[in-house]
Amino acid sequence: MPVLRISFALLILTLALVPVSHAEDGLSGCVSCHTDEARIKALYTPTEAPPSEGEG
Amino acid sequence: MYKGFLVDRNLLSTDPHFSQGCGFCHMGDEKGASKADAHRGLVKKPSDDLKICGRCHDQIAANYGKSLHYTTAGLKHGIRGRLSTAEESLFNEKVFPKSCNNCHATCGDCHVKSPTIGGVNPGLIQQHQFVKRNEGKTCALCHGGRVYPEFTGEYGGTPDVHYQKGMTCIDCHTRKEAHGDGSTVTSRKQVADRPACLGCHPRGSDKSDKSRAAHDQHAGKLSCVACHAAGQYRNCYDCHLGAGATAKPGFILGLDPRERKLVTTLRVIPTVRDTFSKAGVAMENYDALPNYWDTVPHMIKKRTDRTRSCEVCHTERQGFLSKETLLKGGSKANEGLIRMPPQLP
Known part of the structure; x- marks a missing residue:
């Protein structure tokens, strides 16, 4: 019985320490968006370029 | 353009740079549910802080912190001679950080x-x-x-012969030059081991008597590019803080303003008298420096108009700076760069 309690406590502790996965596929939010071409295409906002000439 | 924000998923498991997760460098909120949430606190260019890359690449980052690519000290050095002591403080405080230094390159700008x-x-x-x-x-x-467009021929001229042979920037401008070697420099002229034509094409390596005679005759009087720059290159004029400059092609020969020994190709510097007037910097010593600096146009060719015919320089004096062609209202130091070639007998 004590062994079972300790195992249960360890399980809870492990679950508490493991970071919560953001995305359904287990990847971080950054990775799930930035590796998904369709999503990046939808989220991308084109920059309005000011008229200027290059230097250098 | 959206593809520029797409990350290769395979890298996550193969490249150690990703082992600590995105937030290790980029901060932000990896658990954010929306783009706005995830990007809150995002550091777009982590390598702005060299310590980030320096954790592993410590020596390179330390050297790079002193390199011209990072400090952009060359831009400050170019203008310094025109400023009084009081103006220099104002320039360093108000202009340099927002204008010149804004262009510095981080590690990521070249590698990511x-x-x-x-x-x-x-x-x-x-x-x-x-x-x-x-x-x-x-x-x-x-x-x-x-x-770069001179080098590749995008301005309409023929590409530089080195580009035609398959060479690109780093083949001459080495990693050491790009990263710096840890020395503090204020101008690219001070960079040790910077590329030089003679490094690959030493004197005496001519393949013909005609070439050898031409090189012997002009050694110590002309730079290599004075003859081997193929044609017109871009010059920028009339730069104003926040408004930029205008550009037009030209080919100018005159005395190297730094050493005043060799005739070389000159490029117009777009700094005019009121370039920094918006910031209250009047450039009290404007006339101390010329409006032309020596330049190496990256459009090198073995044969040009000037290598084919003595008359182009010695009779027609094509491209040579003269009182008539000097910039109107330019610096008083410009006249000192005029050097005409001797007329042929």
């Missing part, structure tokens, strides 16, 4: 994501791969106003 130029960010070089070199997506952007 192309630099933002004119407000446009082309995005990741190769889906967030840490690349060793990709001149077309890195050097070409910051140096895309003059040098």
Whole structure:
């Protein structure tokens, strides 16, 4: 019985320490968006370029 | 352009740069549910802080912190001689950090994501791969106003012979030059082991008597590019803080303003008397420096008009700076750069 309690406590502790996965596929939010071409295409906002000439 | 923000998923498991997760460098909120939430606190260019890369690449980062690519000290050095002591403090405080130094390159600008130029960010070089070199997506952007398009022939002339042979920037401008060697320099002229024509084409390596005679005759009087720059290159004029400059092609020969010994190709410097007037910097010593600096146009050819015929310089004096062709209202120091070749008997 004590062994079972300790195992249960360890399980809870492990679950508490493991970071919560953001995305359904287990990847971080950054990775799930930035590796998904369709999503990046939808989220991308084109920059309005000011008229200027290059230097250098 | 959206593709510039797409990351190669395979890198996550193969490249140690990703082992600590995105937030290790980029901060932000990896658990954010929306783009706005995830990007809150985001550090777009982590390598702005050299300590980030320096954790592993400590020596390179330390050297790089002193390099011209990072300090942009060359830009300050170029203007310094025109300023009084009081103006220099004002310039360093109000102009340099927001204008010149804004153009400094971070590690990431060359190895991860192309630099933002004119407000446009082309995005990741190769889906967030840490690349060793990709001149077309890195050097070409910051140096895309003059040098790179000259080199590739995009201005309409023929490409530089080195480009035609398959060479790109790093083949001459080595990693050591780009990263710095730890020395503090204020001008590219002070960079040790910077590329020189004679490094690959030493004196005496001529393949013909005619070539040897021409080189012997002009040694110590002309720079290599004075004869071997193929044609017109870009000169920038009339720069004003916040408004930029205008450009037009030209080919100018005159005395090297730094040493005043050799005749070489000169490029107009767009700093005019009121360039920094918006910031209250009047340039009290404006006339101390000329409006032309020596330049190496990156459009080298073995045969040019000047290598084919003595008359082009010695009779027609094509391209040579003269009182008539000096910039109107320019610096009083400009006249000192006039040097006409002797007329042929």
